[in-house]
Amino acid sequence: MSSFNNTDLSAFKNVWVFCEQRNGEMMPTSYELISEGRRLADELKVELVGVILGDGVIELAPSVGGYGADRVIVCNHPLLKDYTTDGYTKVLSDMIEEYKPEVVLFGATNIGRDLGPRCAARLHTGLCADCTHLDVDMDTYKNFLKETSTLAEERIDGIKEIKVLGEPRTLERELKMTRPAFGGHLMASIVCPRFRPSMATVRPGVMKKAPYDEAKAGKVVIEQPTVNLSESDIQTEVVDIVKAAKKMVDLIGAEYIVSVGRGIASDVEGGIKLAEELAEVLGGVVGGSRAVIDSGWLPADHQVGQTGKTVRPKVYIALGISGAIQHKAGMQDSEYIVAVNKNSSAPIFEIADYGITGDLFKVVPHLIDAIKAAKAEK
Amino acid sequence: MKIIVCVKQVPDTSGKVAVKPDGTLDRASMATITNPDDLNAVEAALSIKDKTGCKVVVVTMGPPKAEEMLREILARGADEAVLVSAREFGGSDTYATSQILAAALDHLGVDKDDIVFCGRQAIDGDTAQVGPQIAEKLGLPQVTYAADIVIKEDGKVSVKRMLEDGYMNINVARPCLITCIKELNNPRYMNIADIYTAYDKPCNVYDYELLKDSKYIDKTVIGLQGSPTNILTSFTPKQKGEGVMLQGTDAEVSKELADALASKHVI
Numbered sequence: 001m002s003s004f005n006n007t008d009l010s011a012f013k014n015v016w017v018f019c020e021q022r023n024g025e026m027m028p029t030s031y032e033l034i035s036e037g038r039r040l041a042d043e044l045k046v047e048l049v050g051v052i053l054g055d056g057v058i059e060l061a062p063s064v065g066g067y068g069a070d071r072v073i074v075c076n077h078p079l080l081k082d083y084t085t086d087g088y089t090k091v092l093s094d095m096i097e098e099y100k101p102e103v104v105l106f107g108a109t110n111i112g113r114d115l116g117p118r119c120a121a122r123l124h125t126g127l128c129a130d131c132t133h134l135d136v137d138m139d140t141y142k143n144f145l146k147e148t149s150t151l152a153e154e155r156i157d158g159i160k161e162i163k164v165l166g167e168p169r170t171l172e173r174e175l176k177m178t179r180p181a182f183g184g185h186l187m188a189s190i191v192c193p194r195f196r197p198s199m200a201t202v203r204p205g206v207m208k209k210a211p212y213d214e215a216k217a218g219k220v221v222i223e224q225p226t227v228n229l230s231e232s233d234i235q236t237e238v239v240d241i242v243k244a245a246k247k248m249v250d251l252i253g254a255e256y257i258v259s260v261g262r263g264i265a266s267d268v269e270g271g272i273k274l275a276e277e278l279a280e281v282l283g284g285v286v287g288g289s290r291a292v293i294d295s296g297w298l299p300a301d302h303q304v305g306q307t308g309k310t311v312r313p314k315v316y317i318a319l320g321i322s323g324a325i326q327h328k329a330g331m332q333d334s335e336y337i338v339a340v341n342k343n344s345s346a347p348i349f350e351i352a353d354y355g356i357t358g359d360l361f362k363v364v365p366h367l368i369d370a371i372k373a374a375k376a377e378k
Numbered sequence: 379m380k381i382i383v384c385v386k387q388v389p390d391t392s393g394k395v396a397v398k399p400d401g402t403l404d405r406a407s408m409a410t411i412t413n414p415d416d417l418n419a420v421e422a423a424l425s426i427k428d429k430t431g432c433k434v435v436v437v438t439m440g441p442p443k444a445e446e447m448l449r450e451i452l453a454r455g456a457d458e459a460v461l462v463s464a465r466e467f468g469g470s471d472t473y474a475t476s477q478i479l480a481a482a483l484d485h486l487g488v489d490k491d492d493i494v495f496c497g498r499q500a501i502d503g504d505t506a507q508v509g510p511q512i513a514e515k516l517g518l519p520q521v522t523y524a525a526d527i528v529i530k531e532d533g534k535v536s537v538k539r540m541l542e543d544g545y546m547n548i549n550v551a552r553p554c555l556i557t558c559i560k561e562l563n564n565p566r567y568m569n570i571a572d573i574y575t576a577y578d579k580p581c582n583v584y585d586y587e588l589l590k591d592s593k594y595i596d597k598t599v600i601g602l603q604g605s606p607t608n609i610l611t612s613f614t615p616k617q618k619g620e621g622v623m624l625q626g627t628d629a630e631v632s633k634e635l636a637d638a639l640a641s642k643h644v645i
C-alpha cells in the first residue's frame with residue numbers, strides 16, 4: 001500500500017488526463033478527454049494537466065495545450081518508448097503520489113484499461129470503468145439526469161449526499177462518473193468519496209473534441225520531471241508490435257456510418273456492396289452488427305456496439321439490423337438514426353428518427369439515388 | 379505447475395433484463411450463466427493441461443449458488459474448485475473484489491511455475507479491472523487481452539496481446555496473470571467422464587473467517603460499504619423521442635428521407 005495519505009481529500013488538487021501516445025502519435029481519444037477535462041477543471045476551479053509518457057515525445061505537448069490543458073507533464077525515458085504495464089504504472093503512480101491530482105482520466109482503450117486498474121490498485125483508490133458521462137457540478141448533473149433518465153424529478157432533486165460507512169459525505173466536489181451496466185440496460189453514476197484521486201476510464205468516441213486553439217498551444221506550460229525507472233522494474237518483454245495489415249476503418253471519427261446486419265444474409269456480397277455505395281454517396285464508412293462480424297462477413301474493426309465501437313456520427317443508417325440492446329449501446333447517441341428493416345416491429349425502430357419498413361436490397365438503390373439527387377440540388 | 383482460473387457467475391443479459399422500480403437489477407428473476415470470457419480462460423487452462431498434465435483450479439467469489447457453475451466447470455475437466463463466499467464480501471467493487479481474490483489465491487498458493495487466468499471482462503459490469511487489480515495486489519506481471527498463449531521451452535509464456543489497431547507479442551515469466559478474450563479459443567463442452575466425477579472433485583469454501591487476517595485484506599475496504607467506489611444513482615435510460623415511420627413506395631420513402639436530412643442540413 002502506498003504511504004501517501006489519500007484520505008486527506010483537501011491535499012488533492014487539479015484534473016489530470018493520461019494522454020496516450022503510441023509510436024509518437026497521440027491517440028485521438030486523448031484530445032477528447034482533454035476537452036472534457038477542461039469543463040471539469042473549470043467546474044472545480046483548478047488546473048487541467050495532461051500527462052504524456054514516452055521516449056522523445058515532447059513535441060506532442062503543445063497539441064495537448066491546444067485542446068485546453070493549462071499544463072503538460074512529459075515523462076521521457078527510453079524504457080517508456082513502448083507501453084509496458086509495469087513501466088507505465090510505476091511512473092504514473094509515482095507522479096500521482098507526488099503531485100496529488102484529485103481527478104485522473106484515462107481513455108478506455110486496450111492500454112488505458114490495462115494501466116488504469118493497475119494504478120488504482122497501487123494507489124488504493126477507486127476506478128470507474130468505461131464512463132460515458134462525467135460531472136462535478138451538482139446542478140449540471142441533475143439536469144443530465146432529468147434529460148436522460150426515467151427517474152422522477154423529485155427523486156433527482158432529492159440527491160444531496162451519500163452515506164458511506166454510516167457517515168454522510170457531501171457531493172459538491174465529487175466526480176460523478178456515469179456509465180452503462182448490464183450491456184446498457186441500466187446506467188449507474190459512481191462516486192469515490194473516501195479516497196483520492198477519483199479515477200475513471202472514459203469510452204473513446206463519446207466526449208466531444210473542442211476546437212483547436214493555436215494560441216493556447218503556444219502558451220501551455222511544459223514540465224519534464226525526472227523519471228525513476230530501471231529495467232528491473234519491468235517484468236514483461238515486448239518482443240514486437242505488429243500493425244494490422246489492412247487499414248482499420250475509422251468508425252469513431254466518421255460523420256456518416258452505414259451499418260449492415262444479418263439482414264444481408266441472402267446476398268452478403270451484394271448487401272455489403274450496397275452499403276459501401278450508400279456510404280460513399282454520403283462520404284462515410286461501413287460498419288456492422290456483431291452477427292455480421294461473427295459470420296466473418298466484415299472484419300472485427302467494423303463492429304459497432306457494446307463489444308465493438310461506440311460511435312456518434314451525424315447519420316447512422318442501420319440496414320437489416322434488429323437493434324439488440326448491445327448494438328444500440330454503441331450507436332444510440334448518433335445525431336440521426338435511420339433504420340431499414342423488413343420487420344416493422346424490430347426494436348431498432350424504437351430509437352430510429354426515420355424508419356423504413358422494407359427489403360434493404362430494394363430500398364437502398366432508391367436511397368442512393370435520392371441522396372445523390374438531394375445533394376445535387378444544393 | 380498449476381493454473382488458477384478466476385470465473386464469475388453473471389446474469390444473462392442477452393435476453394430481457396428485469397429492472398426493479400428503484401432502478402436496480404432484479405437479479406433473482408434472471409437466469410445466470412458463466413461469464414463468456416471466463417469460459418475462454420477455462421479453455422486456455424484446459425488446453426495447457428492437455429499438453430502438460432498440470433492441475434487446473436477454478437476460483438469464484440459469489441453467493442453459495444455459484445457452486446453450480448463451479449461443478450459445471452469441473453465437468454469440463456478442471457480438477458479443483460474454490461468458492462469464496464461470505465456476507466461480508468457482498469457488494470464489493472473491483473478494488474475490494476481483487477483484495478479478496480488476492481487473499482484467496484494467496485491462501486491457495488501461487489507458486490513459481492503457476493499462471494493465473496481471468497476473463498477480460500465480466501458482462502454484468504464490463505469493467506475489465508479485477509484481473510489487473512489482482513495482479514497488482516499479488517505483485518504479479520500481467521498481460522491483458524490475450525488472443526494467443528504459448529508456453530515456451532524456457533518456461534516463459536509468450537502472449538499475443540491485442541491492441542485496437544494490431545497486436546503486441548509479449549514474453550512474461552511465471553508466475554503471471556493473463557486475461558483472455560474470445561478470439562483465444564472455442565470453449566469445449568462438458569465430457570461424460572468428467573460429468574461423472576464432477577461431484578467427487580474437491581470444492582472448498584473460503585469464508586470470511588479464513589481470509590480476514592490475510593495481509594491482502596484491508597477490512598475497512600471490502601463489501602458494499604467499504605468499497606472505494608459507491609453507486610450514487612442507478613437508472614434506466616429514457617428512450618429516444620418519437621421517430622417517424624416513413625410510408626409509401628420504396629422510391630417515395632427514399633426521397634422523403636433524403637429531403638428530410640437535407641432540410642435538417644445533415645447531408
Ligand SMILES: Cc1cc2nc3c(=O)[nH]c(=O)nc-3n(C[C@H](O)[C@H](O)[C@H](O)COP(=O)(O)OP(=O)(O)OC[C@H]3O[C@@H](n4cnc5c(N)ncnc54)[C@H](O)[C@@H]3O)c2cc1C
Binds near residue numbers: 323
Ligand atoms: C455480451 C454480448 C455482447 C454483444 N455485443 C454486441 C456488439 O457489440 N454489437 C452488436 O451488434 N451485437 C452485439 N451482441 C449481439 C446482439 O445481442 C445481437 O445478437 C446482434 O446485434 C444481432 O445482429 P443483427 O441485428 O445483425 O442480427 P439479427 O438480430 O438476426 O437481425 C437481423 C435483422 O434483419 C432484418 N432483415 C432480414 N432480411 C432483411 C432484408 N432483406 N431487408 C431488411 N431487413 C432484413 C430482420 O428483420 C432482423 O431484424 C452482443 C451480445 C452479447 C451477449
Ligand SMILES: Nc1ncnc2c1ncn2[C@@H]1O[C@H](COP(=O)(O)O)[C@@H](O)[C@H]1O
Binds near residue numbers: 419472498500504505
Ligand atoms: N467475483 C469474482 N470471482 C472470480 N473472478 C472474478 C470475479 N469478478 C471478476 N472476476 C474475474 O475478473 C475478470 C474481469 O471482471 P470485471 O473486472 O468484473 O470485468 C472476470 O472475467 C473474472 O475472470
